[in-house]
Every structure is written in C-alpha cells, then in structure tokens.
Amino acid sequence: MGVRTRFAPSPTGFLHVGGARTALYSWLYAKKMGGQFILRIEDTDIERSTPEAVTAILEAMEWLELSWDEGPFYQTQHFERYKAVADQLLNAGDAYRCYCSKERLEKLREDQMANKEKPRYDGHCRHLSAIPDALSQNSFVLRFRNPETGSVEINDCVRGNVVIQNTELDDLIIVRSDGTPTYNFTVVVDDWDMKVTHVIRGDDHLNNTPRQINILKALGASLPIYAHIPMILGDDGKRLSKRHGAESVQHYQHEGILPQALLNYLVRLGWSHGDQEIFTREEMIQFFDIQDINKAPAAFNTEKLLWVNQQYLINAEPIQLVKHLQWQMEKLGINIAEGPELEAIIKAFRERSKTLKEMAEKSVLFYQEYVTLDAEAKAKHLTPEALESLKPLRLAFADLADWTTEAIHHALEQSALGLGVKLGKLAQPLRVAVTGNTTSPSIDITLALIGKERVLKRLDQVLANA
Ligand code: GLU
16 A cells, blocks of 8 residues: 555644644655655644634645645544444443542542552453443543553654553543543544554654554554654753744744745754755655654754755745745835836845845835935945035936946946046945945945936935935
8 A cells, every 4th residue: 555644733823843844754755655645633622722723734834835635634523433433442342431530530640659650540440340330320431441461562763663561551541521532542543544654743642652553453453654753952952942932834934934945944854865955845755764764853953944045045046936025025015016026136135135034124125215324324424525426426327328237337437437436435325325224235236126216316315415
C-alpha cells in the first residue's frame, strides 16, 4: 500500500511553527513517496477547540501551500464511529466498564503518592465478573484492558527502538462517563480508518504511542510506522514558546516572511542534507527522508530565519514576490496604483531588506506626494549651502525629457561638475530632500522610482521653506 501520512492538529490556537514543521515533514514524506497527505482536525476537546482556530490553521496551511489530498476531516463528525469501535472492544472483552467513583480514584492516587508509587489505576473494575446491583445505576467510563504482561516495542524512525513494559501502563479510559471518546482512542480509530502508514508527530506524544499500539493490536489493525520529532527549543534550551518570540505562522506572514522561506527554515530545523541551506520545494521533496530527522532537538533562531528569507528575496523572480509585497503594502494603507510598479521596488530593495514588511515600509515614500523630513537629517544635510546647490539641479531635472536612471545620473554629474563638488556631496542633500531621510537605494534609482513630477514638487517644497 502507498504511503499515507497525516497532520492532526488540535484547533485550540493558531498554527505555531512547531506544528507547521510537523505538517511539513508529513507532507514532504507523502510527496516524496508518491503517497497521500491527510489533514485531520482533532476537535473533540469541545471546551478548548474554536472555529477561529480551525480557520487559522486552514489558512496557515494554505498560505504555506501544504495542500492536503484528503480532508479536512473533523473528529467531532466521527462520534458514532468511535462509539461503534468502543462497543466492539467491549464485546470482545478488550474494554470494560469502570464504576469507580471520583472519590475512590482520588483516594487511590493519594495513597499511591504517599507510598511514592506512580499514580495509576489499580484495575479494580477490571475483574468484576458481573455488575454489582449497587453499581448498576452509577455512571461508568470505559477502560481499555491493557495487557498485563509483555512489552510494547516502538521501532521509531527517529528514536530507534523504544521498549515499554506493559506493567508500566494502566488501563486507559477510552470513553468518558458522558459518552465522549478520549484523545488516545480517537487517534487510534482514525489512524486505523484512514489507513495511515506513517505517524509523524512531536515527541511529546511518545508516551501515548505504546497505549495506542496496544489498542491498535486489540483491534487487529496493522501498525503504522512512527517518527517522533524532537521538540524545537528556544535559544535558552527550554521548549520553544511565545517567550522566545516563537509565534504563529500568521505572525511570520505579517512580519514579511515568505512562505517558502519559512518552510525552508523549518525543514532545516531538525533535518539536514549536507551543508545545503536553501532548497527548492522539489529539492526538499527529493532529499527529505524521515530516517534522516535529527535525534537532538533544534533551537529556533530568528536571525537565521531572516537570513533565509533574504536569500529568497534576492534570488526569486521579482514577479513571484509581487503578490506578497502587495499584501504588505495594502496593510500599510498604500494605494499601489499611485506609485511605481512593485517589481521595480522589489529590484531596488531586495538587497536592502530582510523582510517584505521592511521593504513595504521603506517604499511608502514612493506612493506619496510629499515626505516628512527627518529633523536630524534635515539639520545635518539641508544646510543653506546645500540648498543653494540643489537649485541648479532642480533646473537641470526640470529640463530632462527622459526620466531614466541614465538621464538622471548624467544630470547629476553635470551639476556636480558645474558646482565643482563631488557627486556624493550633492547626492546626500538631494536624498534627504526627496526621501526625507539619509538612506535609500542609489540616488538615481531612488529618483527614477519617485518620478519626475514628485521629485520637482518635493525639491520645490524644500527650497521654498529654506
Ligand atoms: N492532536 C495532537 C496535537 O495537536 C496530535 C496528535 C497526533 O499527531 O497523533 O498535538
């Protein structure tokens, strides 16, 4: 049978970078093997799941272009199926009703803690041959009858062989007293029904795996192959969290990271292919393998993410970046019809910007009539002497028939020659006058992007206020 992987997020919040990496690895492996990638929303925790989170996860997956072949499936739509499988286990004697009261379980736990034992269910109801009359009206949960002897072996693609003794595992609740199925049970039923061949997930789930394997075995299901991915850490070695600036996928979208750059950064966070840092999607698919996932946890590094992003900005075809830059510009309230083509902005700014957000912010001045002068730049560069030198330049610009970088450059050179100054001496006051600030791409490109009419207007304003 072909490879079938799944990504199974719980919709209790945004899709975070850790989840995105899990999704990516599952997606990559399915693509590599010519298999199917399934999206399953694990929304049975009604209290914590929200429709907003579902939407956010789907949007993040779409933005990353991690398209799924099947789904999205919602576990809340599978309740009848879970009930049927629970009944099947009950009838086969692989599950049993447990009538233990909350008080009894609490007391058990307290006693075990006092005796320095691991808290676990003691199997009290496991051996009830008939339901005592006194209990028959009580509510009950359904527990899985875990094997009491032997061991479970997980042949994990990342962790290697992990063996857990069954004596370590107690009888897991699979259906609560209100009839709702529990997490470990729904995962098992769905992985079985969806014929998942490879379970790729965070190693925070490793503890669940032996329990899930035992249930799968009781159902006579074939076992998937597991790959438990080490956590992503913050730079202080602790598990990555908001504290470290670890954010949702949407956050990085807003910050101006390209989806492919984020994926490229994430694929390397826990996997490598020699020294290669930048991968096309096709290369990722070709080179990635779950066997090569690193055993050691990796640390998230925002600087590196920014570096990867800039590599994409520099090397992409400008046309491919247009829609992403447009999105950023619109967020800033810029009407892109009122300025240069976005491709020209991209070419001028991609060596100077680490993100699309930065690029958009630096470009605002090209879409406005006038700019506000930075006070410090004005005081330093727009001296009376400098303003004098801008006057002949304004005349030369007004005479230019062609507003090309070449023509602008020539006019600048001629004016500098006429004034007997170096071009740089003229360029900086000019830059401050037309951009309001001291940094911009080369002056001829900057002027070409602003456009002749606006350059003259801005110069006039500066000269009038001199
Ligand atoms: N729903 C689980 C989570 O979001 C993932 C379960 C799994 O991959 O088996 O952590």
